[in-house]
Amino acid sequence: xxxxxxxxxxxxxxxxxxxxxxxxxxxxxxxxxxxxxxxxxxxxxxxxxxxxxxxxxxxxxxxxxxxxxxxxxxxxxxxxxxxxxxxxxxxxxxxxxxxxxxxxxxxxxxxxxxxxxxxxxxxxxxxxxxxxxxxxxxxxxxxxxxxxxxxxxxxxxxxxxxxxxxxxxxxxxxxxxxxxxxxxxxxxxxxxxxxxxxxxxxxxxxxxxxxxxxxxxxxxxxxxxxxxxxxxxxxxxxxxxxxxxxxxxxxxxxxxxxxxxxxxxxxxxxxxxxxxxxxxxxxxxxxxxxxxxxxxxxxxxxxxxxxxxxxxxxxxxxxxxxxxxxxxxxxxxx
Amino acid sequence: xxxxxxxxxxxxxxxxxxxxxxxxxxxxxxxxxxxxxxxxxxxxxxxxxxxxxxxxxxxxxxxxxxxxxxxxxxxxxxxxxxxxxxxxxxxxxxxxxxxxxxxxxxxxxxxxxxxxxxxxxxxxxxxxxxxxxxxxxxxxxxxxxxxxxxxxxxxxxxxxxxxxxxxxxxxxxxxxxxxxxxxxxxxxxxxxxxxxxxxxxxxxxxxxxxxxxxxxxxxxxxxxxxxxxxxxxxxxxxxxxxxxxxxxxxxxxxxxxxxxxxxxxxxxxxxxxxxxxxxxxxxxxxxxxxxxxxxxxxxxxxxxxxxxxxxxxxxxxxxxxxxxxxxxxxxxxxxxxxxxxxxxxxxxxxxxxxxxxxxxxxxxxxxxxxxxxxxxxxxxxxxxxxxxxxxxxxxxxxxxxxxxxxxxxxxxxxxxxxxxxxxxxxxxxxxxxxxxxxxxxxxxxxxxxxxxxxxxxxxxxxxxxxxxxxxxxxxxxxxxxxxxxxxxxxxxxxxxxxxxxxxxxx
Numbered sequence: 001x002x003x004x005x006x007x008x009x010x011x012x013x014x015x016x017x018x019x020x021x022x023x024x025x026x027x028x029x030x031x032x033x034x035x036x037x038x039x040x041x042x043x044x045x046x047x048x049x050x051x052x053x054x055x056x057x058x059x060x061x062x063x064x065x066x067x068x069x070x071x072x073x074x075x076x077x078x079x080x081x082x083x084x085x086x087x088x089x090x091x092x093x094x095x096x097x098x099x100x101x102x103x104x105x106x107x108x109x110x111x112x113x114x115x116x117x118x119x120x121x122x123x124x125x126x127x128x129x130x131x132x133x134x135x136x137x138x139x140x141x142x143x144x145x146x147x148x149x150x151x152x153x154x155x156x157x158x159x160x161x162x163x164x165x166x167x168x169x170x171x172x173x174x175x176x177x178x179x180x181x182x183x184x185x186x187x188x189x190x191x192x193x194x195x196x197x198x199x200x201x202x203x204x205x206x207x208x209x210x211x212x213x214x215x216x217x218x219x220x221x222x223x224x225x226x227x228x229x230x231x232x233x234x235x236x237x238x239x240x241x242x243x244x245x246x247x248x249x250x251x252x253x254x255x256x257x258x259x260x261x262x263x264x265x266x267x268x269x270x271x272x273x274x275x276x277x278x279x280x281x282x283x284x285x286x287x288x289x290x291x292x293x294x295x296x297x298x299x300x301x302x303x304x305x306x307x308x309x310x311x312x313x314x315x316x317x318x319x320x321x322x323x324x325x326x327x328x329x330x331x332x333x334x
Numbered sequence: 335x336x337x338x339x340x341x342x343x344x345x346x347x348x349x350x351x352x353x354x355x356x357x358x359x360x361x362x363x364x365x366x367x368x369x370x371x372x373x374x375x376x377x378x379x380x381x382x383x384x385x386x387x388x389x390x391x392x393x394x395x396x397x398x399x400x401x402x403x404x405x406x407x408x409x410x411x412x413x414x415x416x417x418x419x420x421x422x423x424x425x426x427x428x429x430x431x432x433x434x435x436x437x438x439x440x441x442x443x444x445x446x447x448x449x450x451x452x453x454x455x456x457x458x459x460x461x462x463x464x465x466x467x468x469x470x471x472x473x474x475x476x477x478x479x480x481x482x483x484x485x486x487x488x489x490x491x492x493x494x495x496x497x498x499x500x501x502x503x504x505x506x507x508x509x510x511x512x513x514x515x516x517x518x519x520x521x522x523x524x525x526x527x528x529x530x531x532x533x534x535x536x537x538x539x540x541x542x543x544x545x546x547x548x549x550x551x552x553x554x555x556x557x558x559x560x561x562x563x564x565x566x567x568x569x570x571x572x573x574x575x576x577x578x579x580x581x582x583x584x585x586x587x588x589x590x591x592x593x594x595x596x597x598x599x600x601x602x603x604x605x606x607x608x609x610x611x612x613x614x615x616x617x618x619x620x621x622x623x624x625x626x627x628x629x630x631x632x633x634x635x636x637x638x639x640x641x642x643x644x645x646x647x648x649x650x651x652x653x654x655x656x657x658x659x660x661x662x663x664x665x666x667x668x669x670x671x672x673x674x675x676x677x678x679x680x681x682x683x684x685x686x687x688x689x690x691x692x693x694x695x696x697x698x699x700x701x702x703x704x705x706x707x708x709x710x711x712x713x714x715x716x717x718x719x720x721x722x723x724x725x726x727x728x729x730x731x732x733x734x735x736x737x738x739x740x741x742x743x744x745x746x747x748x749x750x751x752x753x754x755x756x757x758x759x760x761x762x763x764x765x766x767x768x769x770x771x772x773x774x775x776x777x778x779x780x781x782x783x784x785x786x787x788x789x790x791x792x793x794x795x796x797x798x799x800x801x802x803x804x805x806x807x808x809x810x811x812x813x814x815x816x817x818x819x820x821x822x823x824x825x826x827x828x829x830x831x832x833x834x835x836x837x838x839x840x
Contacts, residue, residue, distance in 0.1 A: 190697045190705040193690060201683045207642060207674060208683075208748065209666040209698035268685045 007273070014261055014277045017310050021284035022046075029291045041164040045287070047172075053283030054171035055080070055230035055247070057276050059254035060261070061175075061182055062223030064275035067258050069199045069219055070267030071119060071126035076227035076254055078137025079111045080247030083228035084235030085144040091154040100157065105228045111137065112224020113217065120216035134251065141243035151240040161236025171233045178226060179276050186272065195219060199267030257282050260310055282307075341368040343403055343531035344389075344420070344500045350397030351384055356727070358384040360555045361398065366500065366531040371522060373542045373563070374535045375575055376552035377739070377767035382535055385552065386502055390422045391415040403499060419499035423489045423506065431478035431485075436460035438477050439492050463491055467521050483514030487521055494525060501525060502533045507541060508765060511627070519545050537767060539568060553577055576769050593803065594618030597756050597787040598670075600639060602648035609634040610812035611647050616756055616787040621778065623798035624791040625827050626808030632791045633675050635808065636758045639789065640672040641665040666699050668756075671749030675760040675791070677738065681745045684734035688726050689715035691733045691744050696751045718747035723773065739770030746777065756787040763794065775801065795824040807831055 008015075025032045025045060032045035059076045066073045083104040090100035111133060118129035152158075163170040186192035197205040198215045206212045227247075235241045261278030263270055289302050312318060344366040351359040359381050366372040376382050387393030389400060391409030399406050402419050409415035412422070429438045436457045437444075445455045460473040467487050477485055486506050493501055503522070507515045522545065526532055534546055542549060543563060551559045551574045559574050597616050604611030609631040616622055626632040637643040639650075641659035650657050652668050659665055662672070674680035683691055693711050700706065706714075715729040722743040726736055733744055742762065749757055759778065763771045779801055782788050792798045798805055799822050807815040807830040815830050 188705065189702050190700070191702045193686075193694070193697060193705075194702055196686060197683045197690070197694060200685045201679075203680050204674075204683050205694075205698075207640075207662050207672060207680055208695045209663050210694070211663060211698075 007271075010271070011262070011274050011277065013314055014274050014281065017260060017313075018277055018281040018284060021281050021288060025049075025284060025288040025291065028288055032291075037167065040167060042167045047169060049280060049283050049287055050172040050175075051169040052287065053280050054169070054175040055234050056250060056253045056257055056283060057175040057279035058178055058226045058230040058233075059223075059250055060257035060275040060279040061178055061272055062219075062226035063251075063254040064258045064261065064263055064270050064272055065182070065186070065195060065219040066126070066223050067199075067255075067263050067265060068195050068267055068270035069216055070202075071216070071219070072130065072255065072265075073115060073220065073223045073227075074127065074130040074251050075111065075115060075133035075137055076223060076230075077247035077250045078134050078141065079108050079224055079227035080231030080234055080250065081141035081241075081243050082111060082137055082144065083108045083231030084241040084246045085141040085150065085243050087157060087232050088150040088152045088235055088241035089144055091152050091157060092150060097154050097156040100154070101232065104232050105225060108224045108226075108228020108231065109221055110224070111227070112221040115224065116217035116220035119220060120213040138243060141241075141246070145241055145243045147243070149240050149242045152235075153239065157232070157236050158239060159236070160233050161239070171237070174229060174233065175276070178229065179272055182222070182272055191215075191218070192270075196268055196270065199270075253282060254279075256307060260307070260314075262314065281310075341403075342366070342401075343368045344533075345401040345404075346385075346389065346398065347401075348398035349385065349388055349395050349400065351388060351393060351395050357555050359388070359395070362552065362555070362557045363560070364533075364550050364557070365560070366533055367548075368499075368529050368531055369526050370548060371526050371532045371534055371546045373546040373549035374533050374552070375539075375542065375549055375571070377575060377769045380552040380575075380767070381555040382552055383504075383737075384555075386422060386504060386533075386535070389415065389420055389500075389502065416493075416496055416498070419497060420502070421493035421496060421498035421500070422502035422504060423486065423493050424504045429477055429485060429489055429492070432476055434474050434476055435464070435471065435480070435488055436473040438488055439463060439473075439495065441492075463495060464488070467491055467524070468517075481514065483510050483517060486510070486518060490521060490525070494530065498530065500531045500533065502535070504535045505537065505765075506534075507536060507538060515541070537765065539571060539768075542571070543568065551575055572768055575767075576772075593620040594785060596654075597652065598639075598668075599651040600648065601651070603635075603638050603645050603650065604647045605634075605638060605643060605645050608643060608811070609638065609808075612806070612813035614639075614789075614806060614813075616789060618755075618785045618787055619782055620803045621782050621788045621790060621801050623802030623805040624789065624808060625793075625795060625798050625805050626831055627793075629811075630808040630831070631811035631813075632806075632808045633760055634811070635806070635813070636672060636675075636760050636789065636791055639665075640670055640758055642672065663698075666695060666752065669752075669754050670756045670758065671695065671752060671754040672758045673742075673745055673749060673760060673762055675764070677741055677745065677765070682733050682741050685732055687730045688719070688724065688733050688736070688744055689729035692718055692729075692747045692751055695748045699752060714751050718744075718750065722747055722777065737767075739766040742766055742774065743770065746774070750781075754786065756789070757781065758789045758791075760791045761793065762790065763792065763797065795827045798822075799824045799827060809833060 029045060035042055035044040035046065062076065063073060086107045087100050087104035090103050091097060115130050115133060118124045119126050160170050165173045186195065194210050194215050197210055198212050202212050231247060234246055257279035258275045260281055261271065261274035263275060285306050286303060289299055294302055342365055346362065346364040348361045348363065349359050350361055362381065362385060364385065374382055384393060388395045391411045391414050407418040409418060439460045440456050444451045446452060457473050464471065464473065469484065469487055471480065471484060477488065506518055510518060522532055536542065546563050548562050550557060553575065595618055597618055600614045602611040602613060612635060624632045624635060634643065638645045641661050641664050650659055657668060683694065689711055692715050693706055697706055712729065718724065719726065719729060724743045725740050733741055762774050766774060775797065778788060778790060790802065802822060805817045805822055805827060806813055807817060807827065809831060814833065817826055817830060
């Protein structure tokens with residue numbers, strides 16, 4: 001089987017979920033698939049999904065790597081808030097936008113390395129180690145913004161939230177670029193193999209000569225960097241850094257994106273592209289629920305029900321059921 | 335019990351099981367009488383595990399029938415098999431180490447009153463039950479505070495108490511010492527005397543002759559023989575298992591070596607509470623053995639030499655230059671390799687493919703920025719799968735699905751792919767069947783002839799005595815002697831380990 005064929009086969013459930021969610025959207029809002037061009041820019045339901053889903057997709061890429069090492073990063077939402085705050089305060093203080101952007105991304109990288117050091121060097125359990133920054137990170141962000149919502153109007157930064165490249169929203173382009181970069185970084189090098197080996201058996205990996213600490217530092221740093229990218233985009237989208245609400249609960253969306261993408265929480269094999277598809281599927285479901293016109297108080301419950309349904313369909317028990325049914329049918333046929 | 339012809343308690347006839355591409359069981363018969371200890375033998379991958387799986391309802395058979403006490407059974411899970419009188423006790427005893435001994439014995443069927451567990455009744459019953467096995471222990475302590483042997487007996491007691499008529503013991507003695515093994519044998523003989531049928535799965539042929547009445551041998555998914563142990567010579571049994579006659583000389587090495595230069599010299603290497611400082615010199619084309627009891631510090635010497643544990647004293651010289659071993663990476667960069675004792679925990683990366691496992695160390699040494707091209711990976715995997723006769727349908731198969739012996743060979747391949755100068759092998763033949771065993775020993779010798787320096791830790795003294803040029807003897811976490819050349823014999827090593835003959839020929 002060709003590589004593409006193998007990928008298609010492995011990603012069939014995820015693609016099915018995405019396609020079903022898209023079809024549901026089409027039924028809810030008949031103009032969902034309509035694409036229009038205005039001012040050299042695409043508009044439409046699909047574009048909206050890709051644009052809105054970009055931050056979660058970015059977080060999902062980092063989370064997929066972290067989860068592959070049998071870890072978890074609960075701090076990504078807080079890191080988004082920090083990065084947004086740094087970028088906003090920096091441009092408002094008169095720093096040039098590239099410098100502000102670099103500072104924001106640097107802050108995210110530093111957060112990721114902090115997590116990495118706690119986990120790889122001090123040996124703290126990932127869920128506890130990143131919980132520290134999840135809680136403290138919002139405090140840090142509030143310190144940076146002095147407790148206020150900091151608006152900004154630096155056009156280059158705002159372009160990240162509202163601009164377009166070749167008709168596509170910048171956020172979506174950034175997410176796709178990040179996917180491409182990380183695919184190359186993991187699959188065109190041996191990093192992917194090392195990440196998987198560390199996730200499956202850290203002791204054996206160390207004895208085989210893998211720098212397990214380096215690998216862990218790497219994935220948490222990547223997660224921090226991607227979270228900062230998402231944070232800047234989210235801030236640019238609302239033209240303000242909101243330390244309290246930026247990226248709130250998005251760490252859970254990122255974990256869900258990975259899980260819907262077929263990632264196993266006990267580490268091992270990972271797929272970045274499927275994590276991205278998971279994030280898009282999640283966003284599609286969210287969009288559909290909003291458009292369906294449920295009273296807003298139902299949104300979270302409907303969302304939970306849909307996600308639970310999706311996960312049931314992906315569960316080993318369901319796979320076994322399908323296998324048996326297929327077996328019975330082929331048994332009756334022959 | 336009926337008099338006259340012994341009652342057939344378990345009768346499996348023509349059992350078959352096919353996996354995609356593999357005929358795992360092909361019309362296998364297994365008949366075990368009441369009051370009999372019956373050995374089930376075969377190389378890794380011969381079908382023992384599959385057969386046990388079928389009997390205990392873990393694996394669905396696709397042919398043949400299984401009768402217990404004359405009644406055909408179709409267990410779909412271990413609980414149904416147990417209800418039919420068939421229980422299995424596995425090497426990694428299927429108990430809960432964090433619960434007490436009594437709780438383990440009565441889990442799921444605790445004596446209750448008004449819905450509450452009657453702890454004292456349960457503990458008394460547990461004590462009485464274990465007394466029947468000659469075990470007098472505190473049943474209110476957690477299971478993990480006891481040795482593997484005690485856990486085995488607890489597992490057996492639970493299985494038998496759950497109305498087992500046929501008890502399957504899967505490698506019960508694999509991690510027991512001689513005394514514990516003797517204790518387990520007593521328990522097993524007691525069960526047979528009570529009329530149970532016991533199926534004893536093991537790799538230790540001497541234990542078969544010490545304990546069992548009859549035996550069944552599987553090879554490549556077929557039953558190739560059912561014998562009475564008393565009528566069988568050990569060599570014939572090995573021949574039966576391997577399917578080819580084997581001479582006792584297969585272990586004896588033609589020692590034509592003129593050891594080459596010193597590859598590595600360890601001086602005063604040690605670490606507090608781990609192993610006392612020891613000196614060792616490893617030369618090209620020479621096999622140095624390490625012998626000692628479990629816990630004697632023999633594994634720890636390997637960990638220090640490989641940098642897996644940091645030494646707090648002594649120094650390491652490679653090619654006459656002092657080097658630092660801060661971790662396995664340093665050791666690998668120097669051309670060392672370590673085949674660890676605990677294959678599952680420290681060796682295989684289970685969910686990854688055979689190919690990934692083989693290239694892992696080479697790739698780790700090359701670094702993440704220099705990925706081995708896929709073609710090179712395929713080439714390496716194919717070469718070592720052929721060279722070491724690793725039985726796998728293809729290189730993409732997750733290594734955890736191979737049998738123990740084949741996993742071990744794949745791990746050896748991992749190190750051979752790095753073209754090492756010094757290979758440290760910790761119990762390379764443990765848990766490996768006779769066939770793979772002989773192959774691995776031959777491989778060790780071939781590597782040595784190619785000029786590798788080898789350090790081999792083994793609890794099989796005859797094996798060590800056969801191939802080692804020098805043997806480091808360990809006792810109570812210190813090196814107590816070095817036996818060399820003609821002085822090496824199993825007896826001499828045994829005496830050195832026991833410390834009876836002073837510092838033998840040191």
